[in-house]
Amino acid sequence: MKLYSTILFLFLALFSSSIMAHEETQKVALEPELFSNQAGHITYEFQLIDLENKTLIKDSDLTVENEKLLHFIAYDSALKEFQHLHPIYTGKNWVIEFDLKRNGDYWIWAQGQLSRNKTDFSSSNKLSIMGGIEANPLPAKLQLTRSGNDSISSITLSSNKIIAKKEVMLNLKFLRTDGTTAIITNYLGAMAHVIAVTDDGDSITHVHVMNASKINEGMVHSTFATSGKYRLWIQFLDNNILRTVPLAVEVF
Numbered sequence: 001m002k003l004y005s006t007i008l009f010l011f012l013a014l015f016s017s018s019i020m021a022h023e024e025t026q027k028v029a030l031e032p033e034l035f036s037n038q039a040g041h042i043t044y045e046f047q048l049i050d051l052e053n054k055t056l057i058k059d060s061d062l063t064v065e066n067e068k069l070l071h072f073i074a075y076d077s078a079l080k081e082f083q084h085l086h087p088i089y090t091g092k093n094w095v096i097e098f099d100l101k102r103n104g105d106y107w108i109w110a111q112g113q114l115s116r117n118k119t120d121f122s123s124s125n126k127l128s129i130m131g132g133i134e135a136n137p138l139p140a141k142l143q144l145t146r147s148g149n150d151s152i153s154s155i156t157l158s159s160n161k162i163i164a165k166k167e168v169m170l171n172l173k174f175l176r177t178d179g180t181t182a183i184i185t186n187y188l189g190a191m192a193h194v195i196a197v198t199d200d201g202d203s204i205t206h207v208h209v210m211n212a213s214k215i216n217e218g219m220v221h222s223t224f225a226t227s228g229k230y231r232l233w234i235q236f237l238d239n240n241i242l243r244t245v246p247l248a249v250e251v252f
């Protein structure tokens with residue numbers, strides 16, 4: 001690693017420990033290596049650093065989880081733009097290519113599992129995008145909704161109260177806005193994926209939806225660490241088309 005990388009690494013380690021204060025421990029740092037801040041097609045190269053061993057994490061250091069070695073999630077601070085992608089390892093860096101057409105401050109996360117101790121990690125950094133479409137205005141507060149749709153595919157989440165630090169089981173119904181029956185097939189090893197983010201964007205949870213006994217119904221078990229409003233992005237395949245439905249819930 002170059003000197004500046006080492007300095008950046010130390011900075012990241014400090015920065016991460018403050019923003020991730022409510023996480024158990026910060027195990028892995030995400031260090032950007034090469035990227036552009038210009039809106040459009042972005043090639044983002046980064047390194048993952050095992051903070052315990054002070055080593056770079058290669059593809060061979062990770063376990064395949066939900067069919068991928070590494071999951072990459074990006075969203076803007078308005079919690080409107082969203083991407084879930086899978087970086088590849090080049091032998092030197094991890095690389096992901098994606099399109100961000102809209103300006104804004106983006107959170108980026110890498111999620112994976114270290115093979116050496118089978119522990120999951122979520123590591124974040126930020127990326128400010130300029131030169132594109134006007135940034136989404138920051139909403140005064142997140143508009144709560146337990147049902148939403150992406151094109152004709154829709155989701156309705158059960159209305160049970162969610163309490164911080166208590167496991168909750170939420171039911172999901174997969175519907176269509178035109179009344180036809182959804183055709184749900186597994187996406188990356190699960191009926192659906194739920195990515196939950198606190199309304200300040202600084203904490204992320206990724207949980208999986210399991211089949212319930214009824215057709216086109218699923219259930220998800222989760223424990224929300226803190227009270228407050230959360231954005232949920234629910235991703236699933238309906239008729240083999242990837243859909244992403246944004247919802248928002250309050251945790252008491």
Ligand SMILES: [Cu+2]
Nearest residue numbers: 068071072085
């Ligand atoms: Cu993924």
